[in-house]
Amino acid sequence: MPEKLPVNMVSKDLLEGNFPATAGESVDRATPSGSAGGPTPPIGRRLMTHALLIGASLIALVPFLWLLDTSFKTESTATQYPPSLIPDPFRWQNYVNLFSERQYHMLLWARNSLTIAVLVVLGTTISSAFVAYGFAKIRFRGRGILFALMLSTMMIPFPVTMVSMFIIFKWLGDHTGVAWLGTFRPLWVPYWFGSAFSIFLLRQFFITIPDELSEAARIDGCSELGIFFRIILPLARPALSVVALFAFLAVWNDFLGPLVYLQHSHQFTLALGLEAFQSQLGGSQWNLLMAASVLVVLPVVILFFIAQRTFIEGIATTGIKG
């Protein structure tokens, strides 16, 4: 639904069973290289490769470093020319101010973002697993067509439906007495009906679980729901955490959804709040703005380093590899 789909990155990898970018341990193993075939490339080529890799890494990293750097400066050292490399004086106060001064709402926005994220992650994971089970493990007429239909909805951009969704939510508020616009509901309720990408991903995982397991349980008198909860879900834990992680990344990144549905600044998510904060500061106080941005980026970066391991272990231990 959000325009940047961080979910893209697994689609193929998971199916193929590798997650190269984050696979911390497995990466140094045999990787047939397009440009550098043969066992060990000559030293000259290796140095060249390192030089290019360091260059690319610098381009990737410098914006992060500059972001951090500025966030520790004072307003005057942040805007002096030429800029200084090391913040002097080193100012933690920017972060303290963001939290302590009531006009900034930082804590409130963080809480809003977390509330929505928890509801979206739970909803996406639970409902998608349920639906994926139907697509993967129950044979019935019309399943193929429905599956194709579901896949094709992945191509429909959110802006295409957002205008009429807004009108529908407004209508619901006007006619049922339960407000939707100006509440978090439009941002999380739809996720409790499964998300196409997560369903697809989980379905791909479920079909790798041998049918003998569920057959045995069925013979023992286990119901379909029992099989789903007691056999499939425990086995699918790694795939479920992948789905949960990507749901979190997507909702944390989402900007257009909150922009359309939320109205008051005390309801804003961090992404929306950061933008409001920026237009409020209006091109001054870059130090504060960068500190606020760090707070938005930090959870994602931390999650990346934690989840890196979950991914590899999950993918490796459950043997969808190969």
Added chain:
Amino acid sequence: MIRWRNEIKQTAKGLAFLSPWLIGFAVFMALPIGLSLYLSFCDYPLLQPPVFVGLRNYHAMLHDSVFWESLRNTGYYALLTLPAGMIIAIAAALLLNSRVRGISIYRAIIFLPSLVPLVASSMVWLWLFNSRLGLINTLLRYMGVAHPPGWLTTTRWAMPSLAIMSFWGLGNTVVIYLAGLQDVPKELYEAAEIDGASPARQLWHVTLPGISPVIFFNLIMAIIGVVQNFTVPYVMTQGGPDRATYLFTMYLYDNAFSFLHMGYASAMAWVELLIVLILTAIAFWSSRHWVHYQGK
């Protein structure tokens, strides 16, 4: 008879598991798309009920210079980002596929920017692109460029600036290419080596055909992403200066939520849907000629 009953039972069971998605599809996908088709034939200023006006919205579109401008801008952005983005991502993936020490660290570093929420990366790049104090122009001045461009503040450089910034966040695309590269059978390279193919020829005749399904997948994703691009220009330039970065989805958004032209916005939503469908159809159609699936 028993088999028939069994089948009904199976179908009921299947549909029961599918029911969350079936309801969600009906309410959050089919209904809004249908509703926006109807509203696209209406004049609907939100506060009064919709009035059927036939094709008037679509007709107005033809004569709406801002509509065409936003469409042109989106095309320009696609032109700046799609081919270059593909080349950069493949090049990075090739580089990250080499066997050198510490490659996993390089991979993590290059992947990291793609995780940054778009609003946050917009803030960072606003600061980097700042024409007076930004790091980019500071470095350019150090390198002897007396008058570096004003980046986001000039009509000429604003869109290229957004394109440059988008390359920074290509990490997830790179990962997909990397997975594709590791899938190309090693024997093909060995055979090419024996035939005396140079690295350049191996790239052209083995690697690129080998990853062509991945290129195809990323191309579709990139097309869908470009057409709905909104957040970054909305936050960084508000479409300016002088509408130089005013994209299709921004105009759609403004029609709906700034001007309350819900009918016109719905018509634009349908145009956006058609653009995505047509472009992906073209990609699918052309894929017969350049995408090679390896038999597994």
